[in-house]
Amino acid sequence: MDKISQAITRLFDKYRIVFWYDEKKKLRSEYESLWLAGIEKIELINNEYGVKHLILREKPAQKFLLYHAGTQPEELENWLLDVQLANAVFSADQEALWANEVGLSQNLSDLVSIHADFFKDEKRRAALKSRLTNEDNHDSLRVKMLSLCVNSDVENRLEGALESLLAELAEERHEKFDLVQRCGLDSFLWERLKKYFGYQSPTLSVKDFAITLFKSCYALSLEETSALHQDALVFLKRWRDNVHYQEAFRKLSAEYAEILGLEKDLQNRDIRKLIELDLFRLVDQRILSELAGQIFERTITAGECANLIWRRRTAHWFNDFKDVYEALYYASQFIHEVHYADLRMDSLTDGIRKYHNTWYRVDQNYRKFIFHTRASRQPLLDKLTARIEALYSNNFLLPVNDNFQRFVDSIEAWSAAPILSQSEFFERHIREYLGTKNKIAVIISDALRYEIGEELAKTIQEEDRFTAELEPMLTMLPSYTQLGMAALLPHTKIAILKDGSTQVDGQSATGTENRSKILNATCKDGAAAIKSAELLSMGRDESREFAKANQVIYVYHNQVDLTGDKLESEDRVFDAAQDAIDEIIEILKKLTNANLSNVIITADHGFIYQNQALDDSEFAVKDVEGEEILVRNRRFVIGKGFKSNKSLKEFKASQLGLAGDFDVMIPKSINRLRQQGSGSRYVHGGASLQEVVIPLIKVNKKRTTDISFVDIDVLSSSSSVITSGQISVAFYQTKPVSGKIQPRQLKAGIYTKDGALLSDVHSLNFDLTTEDAREREVRVRFVLSRKADEVNHQTVYLRLEEQVSDTSHYKLYGDPIPYQLRRSFTTDFDL
Numbered sequence: 047m048d049k050i051s052q053a054i055t056r057l058f059d060k061y062r063i064v065f066w067y068d069e070k071k072k073l074r075s076e077y078e079s080l081w082l083a084g085i086e087k088i089e090l091i092n093n094e095y096g097v098k099h100l101i102l103r104e105k106p107a108q109k110f111l112l113y114h115a116g117t118q119p120e121e122l123e124n125w126l127l128d129v130q131l132a133n134a135v136f137s138a139d140q141e142a143l144w145a146n147e148v149g150l151s152q153n154l155s156d157l158v159s160i161h162a163d164f165f166k167d168e169k170r171r172a173a174l175k176s177r178l179t180n181e182d183n184h185d186s187l188r189v190k191m192l193s194l195c196v197n198s199d200v201e202n203r204l205e206g207a208l209e210s211l212l213a214e215l216a217e218e219r220h221e222k223f224d225l226v227q228r229c230g231l232d233s234f235l236w237e238r239l240k241k242y243f244g245y246q247s248p249t250l251s252v253k254d255f256a257i258t259l260f261k262s263c264y265a266l267s268l269e270e271t272s273a274l275h276q277d278a279l280v281f282l283k284r285w286r287d288n289v290h291y292q293e294a295f296r297k298l299s300a301e302y303a304e305i306l307g308l309e310k311d312l313q314n315r316d317i318r319k320l321i322e323l324d325l326f327r328l329v330d331q332r333i334l335s336e337l338a339g340q341i342f343e344r345t346i347t348a349g350e351c352a353n354l355i356w357r358r359r360t361a362h363w364f365n366d367f368k369d370v371y372e373a374l375y376y377a378s379q380f381i382h383e384v385h386y387a388d389l390r391m392d393s394l395t396d397g398i399r400k401y402h403n404t405w406y407r408v409d410q411n412y413r414k415f416i417f418h419t420r421a422s423r424q425p426l427l428d429k430l431t432a433r434i435e436a437l438y439s440n441n442f443l444l445p446v447n448d449n450f451q452r453f454v455d456s457i458e459a460w461s462a463a464p465i466l467s468q469s470e471f472f473e474r475h476i477r478e479y480l481g482t483k484n485k486i487a488v489i490i491s492d493a494l495r496y497e498i499g500e501e502l503a504k505t506i507q508e509e510d511r512f513t514a515e516l517e518p519m520l521t522m523l524p525s526y527t528q529l530g531m532a533a534l535l536p537h538t539k540i541a542i543l544k545d546g547s548t549q550v551d552g553q554s555a556t557g558t559e560n561r562s563k564i565l566n567a568t569c570k571d572g573a574a575a576i577k578s579a580e581l582l583s584m585g586r587d588e589s590r591e592f593a594k595a596n597q598v599i600y601v602y603h604n605q606v607d608l609t610g611d612k613l614e615s616e617d618r619v620f621d622a623a624q625d626a627i628d629e630i631i632e633i634l635k636k637l638t639n640a641n642l643s644n645v646i647i648t649a650d651h652g653f654i655y656q657n658q659a660l661d662d663s664e665f666a667v668k669d670v671e672g673e674e675i676l677v678r679n680r681r682f683v684i685g686k687g688f689k690s691n692k693s694l695k696e697f698k699a700s701q702l703g704l705a706g707d708f709d710v711m712i713p714k715s716i717n718r719l720r721q722q723g724s725g726s727r728y729v730h731g732g733a734s735l736q737e738v739v740i741p742l743i744k745v746n747k748k749r750t751t752d753i754s755f756v757d758i759d760v761l762s763s764s765s766s767v768i769t770s771g772q773i774s775v776a777f778y779q780t781k782p783v784s785g786k787i788q789p790r791q792l793k794a795g796i797y798t799k800d801g802a803l804l805s806d807v808h809s810l811n812f813d814l815t816t817e818d819a820r821e822r823e824v825r826v827r828f829v830l831s832r833k834a835d836e837v838n839h840q841t842v843y844l845r846l847e848e849q850v851s852d853t854s855h856y857k858l859y860g861d862p863i864p865y866q867l868r869r870s871f872t873t874d875f876d877l
Contacts (some may be wrong), residue, residue: 053146053459054111054136059083059291063101063110064135065126067118069747070073073138077113090114094125101129108560113327124587127606141165148175154187161191164229170194177202188234195229196222206867207286215252216294223252225485242832244275260325266829267323268315276771280831282325283806285364296327303328311578316354322827330363334370337424341378342430343757347819348382351375352814357824360809369422373415377430380411383435388448394453395462401735402496402518408442408496409736416657417620443656444720447715455695455714460702466742468533469540469703472568475646476536476598480569486601487633487637487645489578491630492527492533493607493730494800495652499741502627502647506634507785511748519742521651527607528556530650534600536568539705541682546677556600565598571704573598577631586639593640601637605629610653610728619655619728649745653730654716654737665718668693668713681731682717683711693717695733705738755780755790756812760844760863767866768842772829775844779812779822789813792846792859796828804834804842834867842867 050073058063067771068074080087084107090112092382093679101110113127118135121127135152136142145155158165165171170191177190186264190202196214198206198708205314209835214222217747226232239245239255247254262274263282286295303326312320312332323329337354340346346354355375356468358364364371387405391397415434419427461467466474479486485494494502506514522533522540530541532548532555541549553567554560558575566675574596581601584592593599605626610619630647637645656664670678673687686708688696694711712733713719718726761776783789790812796805814822834842843862850857 049143050138050149051080052083053138053143054080055082056146056149057134057136058082058109061134062108062128063112064132064136065130066113066136066138066139067115069117070114071115073140074115076138080111082111085109085111087111087113089128098126098679113323139795144171147171149178154182154184157184157187157191159336161188161230164191164231166620181338185238189238191229191760192231192235192632195225201551201837204242204283205281206292207235208239208281209288209291211252212256212285212298212508213291213294215256216297231538240440242275243278243280253414256298257302257305260299261306263325264306264308264323267325268319274437275832276597276829277831277833278807278827286325287807292362299326303719304792314544318354319356319662324361327363327366330358330361332357334367334374336376338426338430341374341381342433343383345359346378348378349816351378352816353821353824356814365667367422369418370424370426370449373418373422373427374430375385375410376415377417377434379432380408380672381417381437383408383411384441387442387446389449390482391449391453394450394457395454396466397446397450397735398465398518398520398739401739403433403448404741405442405502405735406497408438410501411497412438412625413497413620413655413665416748417624417726421619429463432658439656439664440660443654443716445737447736450735450751451695451715451733454712458701460520460523460697462520464544465704466517467703468519468521468530468740469537470743471519471648472536475744479597479644480571481553484644485593485597485642487593487601488534488600489507489603489633489637489645489647490531491647491649492604493605493610493623493651493653494630494647494649494741495606495736496607496741498623498626499647499649499743502630503743504785505627505631506743506745508753508788509631510753512634513746513748513752515744517744519648519744519806520650521738521740522704523697523712523733523738524679524684525651525733525737526679526682526731527650529704531555531561531602534648534650535564537564540703540793541705542677542699542708543594544676546684561600561602565600568594569598571597573600575600575602577601578603578629581633584636589636589640591641593637599642600634605632606653606728610655611725613633613725616725616728617657619653620657634745643747645745647741647745648742652737652740653728653732654732654734655728656726660718664716665720670694670719672709673713678721679731680721680726680729681713681737683719684708752786753788754781755788757814758792758812758846758859759791760846760860766864767868768830769868770828771834771867771869774825774827775874776823777810777812778819779814780823782817782822784815784816790848793856794826794828794844794846796834796865797843797845797862798837799841802833803831804837805830835869838867838869840867841865 047452050129052063066077080728086108086700086744087109090097112167124519137195141158141162143157148171173194174190187243188423189204192207193202196207196210198210211223214220226235228437236250245258249260257559258273259278259282263279266276266279285291304452305864308328314326317333317336320333321328336353341351355371358371387408391400396796415481419431468609476486500516501518503514506512522529526549528546529542532550535550535555537550539551543549547554549555550564553564555564558577562573565575572595578601581589606619609615609622668706670683670691670693671689677684688709688711694713697710699706699708716734757780760781761778781787792806792810794810795803795807797803816822843864845862847856848859
């Protein structure tokens, strides 16, 4: 009785008059006992004419329940047919009760008997009722029922139900699809897939559809004949990009790549045709394999390689192979730089300037290549690595330093004016702060060679409100830690002791405590030397008090030399270089947050590192002999009374600006001295460009923001008319990314005027650094869905959107670009 009362009450929520035909004449007692507030009950017993007058004329606002014991009369004999059609009919059978419970209109109530198993479940009935709208028809209601059967997160969309079924397939389960079949919705699913995607098969199943989907989308991506429509490609891309289903996508993709025999097919494909294909992991492997071969054979330019890799940066598997892609990028850049490097020089100063201007990039690209190659752990790069190692040693490192050595041999005093000498650092850059209200901090990073400093300066320049000016500085000789650290302190003379330690004006320069004393002797308003770890451990208030108490602060950082100077860890020196950049940025921000706006970053010395094992030719032919050997190193010897040795350059202490009666022997070019128990691939102390040219970075923090982002233009094409199922659009990054000009991330798609999406969506990261304008032009292909047919012969729009910082929301970038959609019926047969 409660169900009957509730069902009739729901009908009265929508209608004034409800008819009740008790066909089996078994519910009279329920009718007679039924009482509903505000409802007048009337039994129909050959009184239809009078009842009609009553309900329409006498009481036009009253609600009526009209009961008849028997079947509904034929339409021609039904005096109340017009009233009935305008109102509702109540049925007390189970299916009718379910229909009433859900709130289905009469024209939709047949779905209850067709899909009875769906309506047997109370939770499903309640969920369907919550999704019901006045606009629902048979198809839209079945889509909602399908979504409920598969627990789709995306309500009321066939795509959402399909995504859920594919995820179940990936888990090798079938409970959801079994329910779809029990509820009689499977034939509806196949009919929808045929209509929207063109799927037909003698063996209809979720797995058969999934294989067809991947196979067809592979063909569609290559613009080849396909069994499915382009909507299938749009759907698969969206499913791939849905974070909830990426694991399922990857599993099915890997399984079907093998079933479809893609490895063999890809082998004969031009990788340029594969750039936009992003459905199988094998595609990235094929691109990387071919790219490695082309770089090795030098059949691809650095610009082409950079553009190709850029276009894969948003690919699904890019991060899986990121280090391989990066290694190949730096390999191509390295080979380009070596090929075009003119290693001639006119003087010591000229060599340093040329290294500062361009040659450093060879070292930098070599370092980045080795770093990413090690991180990738991919044997794919072994052959290319051997080529890079040979080019680095034989075509750059050795010849450039052989040329530099000619001028080292000819000088009487170690100097390269007007290049700043390390011994002049304090007088030229620190003394001006003494006696003023301004403060200065110096970060000295052990073995931060010039090319690492250049990357660091570029990274700082990209930070908002920070500026970084880079210039080269010439280290002392020998180029080792104790001497380099001493030279950066205030001094009139520097001496090297028998154990290799140093004194500044008679005061030991070893350790932060002694260095603080030396600084305070010159800086009367307070100075301090501190290790970076100690500074970073300070809280905000403590660091500010520390800065407030000192006008000059020297911060000592050691990451590169700490790693490279040990035999067991020297092969990780390039990893340490990347860590050093991050750590120095952290130190810099700690200082500026303590109200220090002027900071200088420099080093004590640089280094040489060759990743491959060295052969005998890279060691000095003869060992060093002398009356007294004070200090011995792979790259220098300090002592007295040396015997003549053509493999080494001899300096007297005075020639090197040092106090004392001793001589220094430096192996020429990049040669090492043999020394048991120490590493030989990472060395410093000598006079190579990599050891003696160090960075001097002057950093300042401003009060106002100074960051801008690259602008993106859509290049106009010969036609603004779309006549097929896809369109290729050219985007142009107006300037290269550099320093204060930051990359811009956009997403792009084709939309209707009202904002309905008609195509796949592309995520685009415009971060190109090339100066060549042609290499900053990128073409992207948009695939239209069949929804575009609904707006054929109308204007559609290419929209670029940019994410609002720190939110999940997007805003329009620029004005939408209009296109006229003019697809003829023949486009249905294009593929």
